[in-house]
Amino acid sequence: MLQTIQPRSGTAFTMKKGERLKVIDPEGEQVADLYAFNEHDKNEFISSGRSLDYNESIQFKKGSLLYSNQSNVMLEIIEDTVEDHDFLLTPCSVDTFKHFYPNEEPVPGCHGNLVAAFSEFDIPEHHVCTTFNTFMNVEVDAKGKISVLPPKSNAGDYTIFEAKMDLIVGLTACSAGESNNFRYKPIQFEILPAANI
Template sequence: MPVSHTVPAREGLALRIAAGQSFSVVNTHGTQVVDTWAFNEADMGEFMSMEHTRAGLKRLCARVGDAYLSNRRRPILMLADDTSPGRHDTLIAACDVHRYRQLGHQGHHDNCTENLAAALQALGLAPPETPSPLNLFMNIPWELNGDLFWNEPMSMAGDAVTLRAEMDLVAVFSCCPMDLLPINGKDCVIRDVEIRLG
């Protein structure tokens, strides 16, 4: 029987996923970016790597049937299905306190880097570093001259990305709390998402 988990707005969630198990990240409201990580459960020093994946796939975004690779160039997650327009970011680092200061925010701001650490801590784990995440539903178009743009998501309410674990892993999800740029919709409101384990 499928099991559903909610990732609260502005927070993170870590789940253990067995090899061969699939899960779906459901953009409940259609506008929420979800920073996503995967770590080898047996060795947290091996994790999903966007730079290794781009080199392996020879493109910026995976297509259904493609595998995201670890920093040891092994398949760690396979993209099984995607009902969204398929626009997901593999370039942008997780937000952190330094990013919000750079944008002019004063004081503490919730961020994906701390959400990753807190979610893993709830399982008694710690990240060896903060890998660049797979930013599901994040729309960062780029121009031929190299310019990047922080645009609103193209996803709609209920759009989902289904991934299959290629090894026993710990997956971490963060509802990105960025509310100073329109990456979570023009209203900059952070919302919850759903994780469905198949």
């Protein structure tokens, strides 16, 4: 069943091994922060560092594997109409807004929204670390300068992740202006059954 995450909010849910998560950008240029835990061991969670290391790349697309802090594969990207995502930057937070947008009223951001969503699964705040920022367009120049640019995703673009273990997944419609070309839009998602092989 297709579900909608309202702008600047988030949710959490479970997935079984083999199920597929389709994350959709219904209006275009909207980031969705994704984070995941092993459903049976909440001390195992998605790891940016392990994933960057083992993929030997900062670019993620069809065929890329997302690893846990215990070096196990949690998710595989099996379809991707954008093939432009970020796994370097932390989820936006109250502190992010104070730092980058000092003249705006801070909001919980993706970090706060994920913490609230994961609280239903008794997951503590300090376990929510660097997210897989689906559709986020981050460029790193030759001197190492990081730039956040408008997402390349168009209306209806999507990425499909296959669960490689039973998971608790958090997903947001990102709250940061620069990440979403200063428009806040919904994200849609659907959990698809395991493929018949």
